[in-house]
Amino acid sequence: MAKKKKQTRNTTMRHLITKLNPKSPISEQYRTIRTNLQFSSIDDEMKKILVTSSAPAEGKSSTVANLAIVFAQQGKKVLLVDGDMRKPTVHYTFRVDNRRGLSSVLVGETTLEDSINKTDIPELDILTCGPIPPNPSELLGSKAMQRVVDRACEYYDMILFDTPPVLAVTDAQILANVCDGSILVLRSKQTDYEAAQKARDLLQPAKAKLLGAVLNDREMKKGSDYHYYYGG
Numbered sequence: 349m350a351k352k353k354k355q356t357r358n359t360t361m362r363h364l365i366t367k368l369n370p371k372s373p374i375s376e377q378y379r380t381i382r383t384n385l386q387f388s389s390i391d392d393e394m395k396k397i398l399v400t401s402s403a404p405a406e407g408k409s410s411t412v413a414n415l416a417i418v419f420a421q422q423g424k425k426v427l428l429v430d431g432d433m434r435k436p437t438v439h440y441t442f443r444v445d446n447r448r449g450l451s452s453v454l455v456g457e458t459t460l461e462d463s464i465n466k467t468d469i470p471e472l473d474i475l476t477c478g479p480i481p482p483n484p485s486e487l488l489g490s491k492a493m494q495r496v497v498d499r500a501c502e503y504y505d506m507i508l509f510d511t512p513p514v515l516a517v518t519d520a521q522i523l524a525n526v527c528d529g530s531i532l533v534l535r536s537k538q539t540d541y542e543a544a545q546k547a548r549d550l551l552q553p554a555k556a557k558l559l560g561a562v563l564n565d566r567e568m569k570k571g572s573d574y575h576y577y578y579g580g
Contacts (some may be wrong), residue, residue: 433484436477449478524554
């Protein structure tokens, strides 16, 4: 059991490559994604960005976590929100308490300010999912959710949302209507082409502009550590 816990902890830490090894080639790719996102918002403010995928296990949670870190490393005040109220992972990744979080705020049990977790990364705060509710879609589409987002915008330069896969449930589409932009995460040799197209088509009608896709786990030349690629 102890060995299993150790393996899980090590895997979690590897997901935060931008924290553990900020000079690595993979971390540099995350900074490239950050730069591309900033260039995509020259005319329109991109303060609220949603990260999703077409299906599970395509790397969306590790992608949004590392993006949050590189934005914070740039000096921006960042809030990472776990909007996946079905299979939340952010509290595991950052090892923070999940007894209260987004769901607690939306039902009025606590305030946004009291539910935010500080991290050991300067400028990066976390709003976990909180207790898993029976009606995630309704909560995410509520007026309370809009108020939470508006409130967060008063304190943060950048708000990033981790959401469930697009094809599984409607949560990502709902949240995309309170965001400025969205990113679709794809996994090389795993994401089905038609599934990716369908996910794109479902996101495009939303208020949030579809900014592009992140392709991860792509095989590169021998000796290269680049596993992430951004495509607009």
